[in-house]
Amino acid sequence: MAALNFDTLEYVKQLTDAGVERQVAEIHAITVGRAMGMYVDNLVTKEYLDATLDARFAAQDAKFEKRFAEQDAKFEQRFNKSESDMRVLKWGQALVIGAVLLPQIAKLVG
Template sequence: MAAVAFDSLEYAHQLEAAGMPRAQAEVIAQGLTSMFVHNFDSLVTKDYLDARFAESDAKMDARFAESDAKTGARFERMEGKFNLVFWMLGLAMICVVVPEVLKFLG
């Protein structure tokens, strides 16, 4: 885990140099130090984000694969229905057109 470089003594000296009373500068520096220590574990790291994005990508890939499979199955069913309609139209054409052609020729 990365470390945070914060020198509380140096910060207190800077506050003192700016005109703040020494006791107040030390309390502020101690407060910032305890805030850094307390909140350091909740910082998000690059490794954490990389892991979360990899996990998210894997879930998204699985969803796309599932959706693609469902879409493929739907297209197969539609193709079967179109083939049925094609054959039914062909049969209807034969039943209607052939007798008319035979009447015309005969």
């Protein structure tokens, strides 16, 4: 941030060259330097803003990824249970066919 530095010695020289007494020029330079420093300290650089936003977005991405992983696990668990239930239903249908329909078909054929 060298472009934001305030050179108090150069400012004092400019004031004294313009006819301001040295003591007044020094006090003025100190006052202006402090005032500018207060504002300069509150400036946000592009690098700082980028780093801050990157960190926040990374944290949000991590939260989203965790949430998506939790949802995927829930859906996978429900899907596996549904698959298991379907297997039971298929076997139940096979038993019904074997126990009810096959004897009826045997009577018709025999």
